[in-house]
Amino acid sequence: MRRIRFVILISIMAMVAAACSAPDAGDDTTTTAAATATTSGSVDATTTTAGAAETTEAMAEGCDEPIRVGVLQPLTGGLAASGTDAKDGFELYWANHSTEIAGCTVEFRVEDTGGNPDTALQKVDELVQNYGAQIIVGELLANVTFALADRLKDNEDVIFMSPIGSADDMTQRNPFPNFIRAGGWTSSQTSHVLGQWAFDNGYTDVASMCTDYAFGWEMCGGFTQVFTEAGGTVAASEQLWNPLGSTDLGTYVTQLSGFDPDAVFVLQVGASVSDFFQNWSDFGLKEQIPILAGEVTADVSNIRNVPVDQVEGLISSGHWAEGRDAPETQEFVELFDAATGRLPSYYAAATWTAAQYIDETIQAMNGDLSDKAAALETMKGLELLTPFGPSVLDDYGNPIYDIYIRQVVVRDDGRVWNVVIDTYNDIDQFWPKSADEYLQQPVYSREFQGNAGG
Amino acid sequence: MLRSLSLTARVKLGLAAAGIGLGVAAPYIFDRFVIGLISLALIAGLFAQSIDLLGGYAGLITLGHAGVSGTAAYGVGYMASKAGAGFTAQIAVGFLAGMTAALIFGVMAMRSDGVYFIMVTLAQGMIVWGLSIRLFRITGAENGLTGIPRPPAVELYWQYYYLTLVVVVLCWALLGIVVNSPFGTSLKGLRESETRMRMLGYNTTGQKLYVFLIAGFFATVSGILLVYLNGFISPSTVILAASAIGVLEAILGGIGTLVGPMIGAFIIVFVQNVVSIYVSRWPTLMGTLFIVVVLFARRGLVGAISDGWNKWLHRNDAPVSQEPVLTSSNRTAGP
Numbered sequence: 001m002r003r004i005r006f007v008i009l010i011s012i013m014a015m016v017a018a019a020c021s022a023p024d025a026g027d028d029t030t031t032t033a034a035a036t037a038t039t040s041g042s043v044d045a046t047t048t049t050a051g052a053a054e055t056t057e058a059m060a061e062g063c064d065e066p067i068r069v070g071v072l073q074p075l076t077g078g079l080a081a082s083g084t085d086a087k088d089g090f091e092l093y094w095a096n097h098s099t100e101i102a103g104c105t106v107e108f109r110v111e112d113t114g115g116n117p118d119t120a121l122q123k124v125d126e127l128v129q130n131y132g133a134q135i136i137v138g139e140l141l142a143n144v145t146f147a148l149a150d151r152l153k154d155n156e157d158v159i160f161m162s163p164i165g166s167a168d169d170m171t172q173r174n175p176f177p178n179f180i181r182a183g184g185w186t187s188s189q190t191s192h193v194l195g196q197w198a199f200d201n202g203y204t205d206v207a208s209m210c211t212d213y214a215f216g217w218e219m220c221g222g223f224t225q226v227f228t229e230a231g232g233t234v235a236a237s238e239q240l241w242n243p244l245g246s247t248d249l250g251t252y253v254t255q256l257s258g259f260d261p262d263a264v265f266v267l268q269v270g271a272s273v274s275d276f277f278q279n280w281s282d283f284g285l286k287e288q289i290p291i292l293a294g295e296v297t298a299d300v301s302n303i304r305n306v307p308v309d310q311v312e313g314l315i316s317s318g319h320w321a322e323g324r325d326a327p328e329t330q331e332f333v334e335l336f337d338a339a340t341g342r343l344p345s346y347y348a349a350a351t352w353t354a355a356q357y358i359d360e361t362i363q364a365m366n367g368d369l370s371d372k373a374a375a376l377e378t379m380k381g382l383e384l385l386t387p388f389g390p391s392v393l394d395d396y397g398n399p400i401y402d403i404y405i406r407q408v409v410v411r412d413d414g415r416v417w418n419v420v421i422d423t424y425n426d427i428d429q430f431w432p433k434s435a436d437e438y439l440q441q442p443v444y445s446r447e448f449q450g451n452a453g454g
Numbered sequence: 455m456l457r458s459l460s461l462t463a464r465v466k467l468g469l470a471a472a473g474i475g476l477g478v479a480a481p482y483i484f485d486r487f488v489i490g491l492i493s494l495a496l497i498a499g500l501f502a503q504s505i506d507l508l509g510g511y512a513g514l515i516t517l518g519h520a521g522v523s524g525t526a527a528y529g530v531g532y533m534a535s536k537a538g539a540g541f542t543a544q545i546a547v548g549f550l551a552g553m554t555a556a557l558i559f560g561v562m563a564m565r566s567d568g569v570y571f572i573m574v575t576l577a578q579g580m581i582v583w584g585l586s587i588r589l590f591r592i593t594g595a596e597n598g599l600t601g602i603p604r605p606p607a608v609e610l611y612w613q614y615y616y617l618t619l620v621v622v623v624l625c626w627a628l629l630g631i632v633v634n635s636p637f638g639t640s641l642k643g644l645r646e647s648e649t650r651m652r653m654l655g656y657n658t659t660g661q662k663l664y665v666f667l668i669a670g671f672f673a674t675v676s677g678i679l680l681v682y683l684n685g686f687i688s689p690s691t692v693i694l695a696a697s698a699i700g701v702l703e704a705i706l707g708g709i710g711t712l713v714g715p716m717i718g719a720f721i722i723v724f725v726q727n728v729v730s731i732y733v734s735r736w737p738t739l740m741g742t743l744f745i746v747v748v749l750f751a752r753r754g755l756v757g758a759i760s761d762g763w764n765k766w767l768h769r770n771d772a773p774v775s776q777e778p779v780l781t782s783s784n785r786t787a788g789p
Contacts, residue, residue, distance in 0.1 A: 076730075076737050112730050114737075117598070117690050118494065122727045126487040143598045143688035150600035150686055167597050174600070213587050214596035244587070445590050 063104035063367055069358060070127030071108055071137045071351070072148065074115035078270070082140060082301060082347050083115075086164060088340055089348030090137065093355035096335060101359060102367035113139055117147040124148055128158055134369055137354050140164040140347060142214060149176040159372055159379075161357070163350035168218050169443050171398040171429060178372060180397040182379055183353030183386070185319050186429040187215055188222025188444060190295045191265075193403040193424045194317035195226030196432070198263060198292055205233045206292070207261040209252055209276075211269055212241035212446065219267040219294040221444025226432065228452035235259075235453070241446060247271050253279040257289065267294035273302040277310040290315065301345035303408060303416055311416060314408040319388050320346035321404040323411075323419035332387040343417055344387075353386040360384060394428050396435075403427040461767065477619050481612040490683075493615045495723040496622045497679045502703040502715030503629055504672035509701065510710035511633055512665045513645030514563075514571050517697050518579025522559065522670045523677030524692030525582055526552025530678055531599035531687040532592055541605045548678045555582070556670020564662040567648055579697050586689040598688025602681055618679055625672055629712055632668060641665055706747055708754025717755055 071090055074083035087110050099106040109131055113120040120139060127133040136158055138145050145165030152160045153176045162170065163183035171181055198206060206227060210216035224234045238259045240252050249272065256264055268276045276297075280286055291314060296302065298316035322333050322343050332352060336344040344352075361379045362369065369375050380393045389402045402425050406418035430438035442448050459467070481489055501523055509515040529551030533539040539547070563574045586593045593599065608614045632638050640661060643651045648658050681687050690696070700715075703722050708714025722740070730736040751758035 075734060112734065112736075114726065114730070115690075116726075117686060117688055118684065119726050119730075121684055121686070122487070122490055122494065123731075125490050126727075126731070129486050142596050143690055146597050146600050147684065147686040147688065151684075169597065214590065217595075445595070446588075 065132070066105040066107045067101075067135075067362060067367075067369060068131055068133045069106065069108040069135045069137060070124070070131060070133035071110040072113050072120055072123055072127070072139050072144075073110065073351075074140065074144075075110070075112035077115045079115045079140065082345065083112075085301060085342075085345045085347040086140060086351045089336065089344065090351035090355050092336060092339055092348075093352045093359075095339075097355075097359060101362045102365075104362060104367040106358070106362065109133075113144060115139075115141055115144065117144045120144045121147055121151055124151060128152075128155065133158065134372075135159045135161060135358060137351065138162040138165055142167040145170065149179050153177060153179070156372055159376060161354050163354040164347055166218075167214065168429070171394075171396040172439060173443060175396060178376065180376060180379060180393070181399065182357040182393060182397070183350045183388075183391075184399065185295075185401070186398055187218035189398075189401075189427065189429045189431070190317045190319055190403050191219045191222035191267075192226045192431055193427055194265070194292055194294075194405070195223040195228075195232075196230055196424070197317065197405050197422060198223075198227055198265075199230040199232045203227075203232065203262040203290075203292075205235075205262045206265055207238035207240070207256055207259045208234060208265040208267075209240040209242065209249075209256060210265070210267040210294070211244050211272065213244050214445075215269070215296075216241070216244075216267050217446050217449075218444045219296075220265065221449045223265045223292070223294075225444075225450025225452070228450070233453050234265075234449075234451055236449075236451060239449065242268075242272070245270065245272065247275045249276050250279050250283075253283055253285065257283060257285055261289065263290040263292050265292045265294070266297055268297050269302075273297055274306045277306045281310045286310065292316065295319070295346070298406065298408060298418060299345050300343045300417055301347065304343070308410055308414070308416055311408045312410055315421075316406050316408075316418065317403060318346065318406055318418065319399075319401045319403055320349050321406045321418045321420050322349075323406075323409060323417040324389070324404065325420070326389065328385050329387045329389070343415060349387045353384075353388060353391070356384060356386055357382065394435075396429070398429045400426055400428040462763070465763075474623065477623075481615060486611050489611055489615050491723060491727055493611075493618045493683055494680075494727075495720045496618050496716075497676050497683060498700070498703065498723055499716035499719035500622050500625055500679070501673060501676040502700045502707070502719045503626065503712055504669040504676065505697075505700045506704040506709055506712070506715045507629060507633065507641075507669045507672070508665060509704060510714075511638060511645065512641040512662070514567065514662060514665070515701065516563075516575040516669075517572055517694065517701065518559065518575035518577070518582070519669070519673055519700055520692050520694075520696035521579040521582035522552055522555045523673040523680070524586070524687070524696070525555040526674040526677035527681035527687045527691060528586065528593055528599070530681045531602050534602040535594070535599040536592070545678060548681075549674055552674030552677055553667070553670060556667050556674065560663045560666030560670065563666065564659050576694065576697075579692065579694055583689055583692045583694070586692050594688070596689060598686060598690075600686055602685045602687070604682045604685070608682075614683065618683070621675065621679060625675055626712060626716075629672065633712065637661075637664070702744065704754075706744065706754055708756030711754075711756050714754050714756040721755075 073086045074080060075087060111123045111127060113123060124136060127136060134157065136152060138148050138160060142165055145162050149160055149170065152158050158178060160179045162181050166185050166187045168186045168188055170179060171186060208220050210220035228234055238261065240255060242249060242252050266276065293314055293316035295316060295318035298314055300322055303311045333344055336348055357379055360382050361375055364378045365375055380397060383392050391399050391401055394400055402423050404420045405422035407421045408416050409419045410416055441450065444450065480492060505516060505519050526548045530544045530548035533544040533547045559578045562578065563571055566574050587595055604614055608617045640656060644658055644661055652658050699722065703718035704715040706721060707716065707718030725736055725740050729739065733739060747754060
């Protein structure tokens, strides 16, 4: 019996540990989910806002059945805080826009995957077959998104949207016919731009420290390739890879200072983010070596857990900048802040934008989504002004955005956010190469970083 | 013939018949979602049973068993997705990969016991996970492997469900033969006292390797069934939590029985996938369930049910003065 109790203890500890180090796309582990967990797991959006009383147009054909949208996010486990942001963003959109579009009602249900592909595959069956979802809005983990895309690829009655899961190959070398990344991004799309910016701003010798898994490889590779092809140097021996979920990064940080680089490209996720910044300031490096951060590392969901003085002034690149001074961004930021008391992370902006794409597509299709191929084409043809800024989709279903060089600034209320210091317009996932040229090369990995210096 | 059996045996027989009957009829009763869940639960149950063969019968609790089933699943996934091989080759490579992992792990672990066995197997599971996120040419790293279709004969969900049902019931029967054989009895001896077994002349090291290989075989089968069910494999299948869930399923249902792990698997799969639709705090619910079972039903749900049944059977007997002593013979109840 004692042994069994020991095993239970170990198992529970293991699951907690596994949940905390859950991979990909940055999880903010310290934000309490309690504040937002009051909403139940499944919500039917039947609330229509006053004021947005959009009357059914006479020309609209109307719908026999509501248009149903299924949302799958991790609402429990280590990614619960990020998943809850995503859920809140999606719900917030429909709380502020009419669910009556072109004579049709939009309904949605949010389901919890726990970040587990097995569960996500069961839930998506349930949503498609029993709930009758015509649109699935996907998960934030790369592997769950791949699992869902593979399950849905032969289903011609469903559109699969992935506003968060950012694995490069989903819209590059391993595309799925009914998959669209409206509101989303590819991992290397934003770090390409940072590579160019770093070179343009006089950095010539950069070291890197990225998390050792697919997302880290893609972020780091995007920076390394563009930066070295522009003329900069990233020595392969100065690219450090720390294991996923590691929380004592002191040894890596001392190695970095030994390289004496002009700057360091950093991509950390989850609990490693605050540990990195803690070490970076403890070793007194903040004033000596500038950091160029990957998007998720500087996302508000991560930096709001870090002492202000450790991140103030941090440079990063991203498709999302909550401090961007534009009405379409600030309107959303204020709504989200008022509703949840948090500044919105890119997870929230992404699902809001996905909802916006759904709304506009239904309007453009006049409520008739029966032809999913036509609906997909319509969605790809939309030109929207989203909280991210102007958004159009390329032939592969990935957005072409303005990518921002961002800097962390302290707001008047003491919270930190990312403001825009430079903008690169109309950046697609292949920039600065053409699609044909870019797709010749393999996807970024630890072995292939696209390093022009070899 | 039926009359010659005891009431308990007849009830067990009846339940087994009802279970198989329900299993066969299920696709006519339930929709696709529920059938998918039952398939998943059957596979998880087989996995938990193979853990229980090690943990419950031989006293060798493993926290790395998903490494074995996951290696088999990756074998299939690699051949289907990257090598583009036929189904025979896929399954053959899956088996070979799973059994090779079981052999290597068995040889590594066979000289340890108790907590040390747990730590060795834990490390083995972590090695497989570490490789799965690093060897991206074989495993697709974090993205996993997609594009693993089922063989055409079992392509539809209900066809695959029947295949799963048949394979799991067959494996269950095989496991029953193993645990009721002299070898199975010697495993219980190993659990109770390895020193005494060695004194009696048993080669306990060899015994551990054999039982690891047998358990590895059933884990391999469950891994291959799982990868075709999902059409997908990623590091989530081989993380520590996947191994731990298997152990918890066995403990929840009743360790040292074969029906227990299956019941535990059904409960956990349904809480994860169905209860979570209605209860957003379902992990709390599951945690509470574990605590209640460990506190009040030490031998799992099956143990609690069989205790209750025995109490009911003997309700009219003269009260026995002393409490039944927990010995090795009554610690393992059920089939």
